[in-house]
Amino acid sequence: MITPKYVREIPQRYRLEAAKCKNCSYISFPPRLVCPKCKSRSFDTIRLSDEGKILTFTIIRVSSDIFSHQTPYGVAVIETSEGAKLMAMIADTKIEDIAIGKKVKLIFRKIRDEGVSGIHCYGYKAVVI
Amino acid sequence: MKDVAVIGIGMTKFGELWNKSIKDIFVEAALKAIDNAGVGHIDSMYVGAMSGGLFVGQEHIGAVMADYLGMNPVPATRVESACASGGTAFRQAYFEVASGSSEIVLAGGVEKMNDGVDVTAALATAADQEYEVYNGITFPGLYAMIANAYMHQYNATREQLAAVAVKNHHNGFNNPNAQFRSEITIEQVLNSTLVADPLRLLDCSPVTDGGAAVILCPLELAKQFTDSPVKVISTAQASDTISLYERESLTSLKAVSDAAVKAYKQANLKPEDIDLAEVHDCFTIAEIVASEELGFFDKGCGASAVEEGKTSIEEGTIPINTSGGLKSKGHPVGATGIAQVIEIYEQLTGQAGKRQVKDARIGLTQNMGGSGASCVINILEAL
Numbered sequence: 001m002i003t004p005k006y007v008r009e010i011p012q013r014y015r016l017e018a019a020k021c022k023n024c025s026y027i028s029f030p031p032r033l034v035c036p037k038c039k040s041r042s043f044d045t046i047r048l049s050d051e052g053k054i055l056t057f058t059i060i061r062v063s064s065d066i067f068s069h070q071t072p073y074g075v076a077v078i079e080t081s082e083g084a085k086l087m088a089m090i091a092d093t094k095i096e097d098i099a100i101g102k103k104v105k106l107i108f109r110k111i112r113d114e115g116v117s118g119i120h121c122y123g124y125k126a127v128v129i
Numbered sequence: 130m131k132d133v134a135v136i137g138i139g140m141t142k143f144g145e146l147w148n149k150s151i152k153d154i155f156v157e158a159a160l161k162a163i164d165n166a167g168v169g170h171i172d173s174m175y176v177g178a179m180s181g182g183l184f185v186g187q188e189h190i191g192a193v194m195a196d197y198l199g200m201n202p203v204p205a206t207r208v209e210s211a212c213a214s215g216g217t218a219f220r221q222a223y224f225e226v227a228s229g230s231s232e233i234v235l236a237g238g239v240e241k242m243n244d245g246v247d248v249t250a251a252l253a254t255a256a257d258q259e260y261e262v263y264n265g266i267t268f269p270g271l272y273a274m275i276a277n278a279y280m281h282q283y284n285a286t287r288e289q290l291a292a293v294a295v296k297n298h299h300n301g302f303n304n305p306n307a308q309f310r311s312e313i314t315i316e317q318v319l320n321s322t323l324v325a326d327p328l329r330l331l332d333c334s335p336v337t338d339g340g341a342a343v344i345l346c347p348l349e350l351a352k353q354f355t356d357s358p359v360k361v362i363s364t365a366q367a368s369d370t371i372s373l374y375e376r377e378s379l380t381s382l383k384a385v386s387d388a389a390v391k392a393y394k395q396a397n398l399k400p401e402d403i404d405l406a407e408v409h410d411c412f413t414i415a416e417i418v419a420s421e422e423l424g425f426f427d428k429g430c431g432a433s434a435v436e437e438g439k440t441s442i443e444e445g446t447i448p449i450n451t452s453g454g455l456k457s458k459g460h461p462v463g464a465t466g467i468a469q470v471i472e473i474y475e476q477l478t479g480q481a482g483k484r485q486v487k488d489a490r491i492g493l494t495q496n497m498g499g500s501g502a503s504c505v506i507n508i509l510e511a512l
Contacts, residue, residue, distance in 0.1 A: 078374075
């Protein structure tokens with residue numbers, strides 16, 4: 001599946017930028033135009049810290065074709081220290097060390113190569129610390 | 130709003146239908162439903178289809194199917210809500226009849242998935258492409274994350290998850306239209322290939338070709354066509370976050386409970402009034418969590434309930450997935466919601482053979498899209 005190319009210009013993928021609601025303080029990642037909690041349309045842009053913990057995870061053994069050379073790999077739901085949540089692939093970690101509650105550090109990595117020309121796509125991954 | 134009845138049903142066998150096109154599959158199911166209802170014409174039709182474009186390169190599914198069904202120029206509308214497309218098509222057909230704007234309406238669904246595409250990638254389009262799928266997740270992976278969170282929170286066991294697959298294969302053994310008519314054991318589930326930990330191959334619904342269709346009409350006309358119409362007593366739908374990671378609870382499916390509350394209120398029923406249910410068991414954990422959200426069991430008790438036989442045909446207080454469910458009957462995604470209605474219709478009209486639930490009077494279908502971002506519930510009653 002080809003990711004729309006505009007995502008290469010979206011800062012949250014590279015700088016972990018999120019939107020903090022000015023009304024209810026809920027943090028949306030990625031940023032939204034409407035707060036899902038209180039419907040406010042006013043936000044502050046914040047940069048998430050690179051620290052978080054694993055809320056749940058899986059080990060992907062059968063992937064879509066684009067990731068098949070990377071299996072098996074871990075993917076986890078991460079809660080950052082600000083309380084924002086995101087999904088990230090696990091990097092630089094033994095599979096048996098991935099567990100609910102483990103602390104992680106978010107890092108900048110290449111995620112995948114796309115299309116016939118193999119365009120590099122970057123983003124964040126999580127390392128268990 | 131008029132009262133609405135289902136007066137006819139039809140479906141293809143579910144499975145790997147290599148010698149049939151998506152048109153052949155839909156038309157076969159639709160003709161069976163039209164003949165079963167004994168209607169000479171239809172006024173309108175709705176077709177649930179998740180992704181004809183990705184699976185076989187065909188969009189404009191409504192018009193394609195009306196044409197090949199020989200129904201031009203009736204209006205034909207394709208309805209998409211990922212794996213809940215079929216149940217949602219049924220709901221739209223219901224409204225067209227209930228509003229009085231049409232009398233005889235066909236609600237169908239179809240998918241042809243076995244034709245060589247990257248099915249894992251095609252199904253993943255039901256999740257958030259940019260923030261979930263981009264990071265390597267798959268559909269089995271999303272439900273595996275729910276399973277890990279559920280097992281962690283409630284101390285549920287792998288064997289309890291496997292019990293869902295064993296029960297549904299047992300039921301599907303007696304369904305002539307099921308893709309897999311074979312009994313399986315707990316050991317077979319636990320020894321099958323890992324797909325996304327902790328889910329294994331036999332925790333997952335299969336890749337399926339298939340079509341299903343039903344005919345709806347105003348209840349006041351139903352007796353003209355059949356001695357055994359089934360009344361639609363409620364239809365409800367709800368939405369939740371597209372991404373699993375943004376949910377407040379990773380062990381809940383809020384769209385299911387939100388739709389259930391509305392559905393029970395409309396029908397003036399409680400969960401204990403339901404005699405049987407077809408629940409969206411795309412993965413074993415999905416049936417467990419959904420059965421809790423539907424109010425059949427307390428939170429955290431759905432897993433042990435399956436193991437204790439509370440959802441079996443033979444001894445269950447609420448038999449679930451008497452058809453074999455998505456797990457054994459198969460899951461041609463756009464057709465699944467309609468096939469659920471067909472099973473309830475057969476049960477409420479006493480046509481379910483060895484799968485028959487005694488004295489079944491009220492049945493519920495729960496059809497879910499993505500990792501639970503959409504859910505549609507329909508409740509039917511025997512007359």
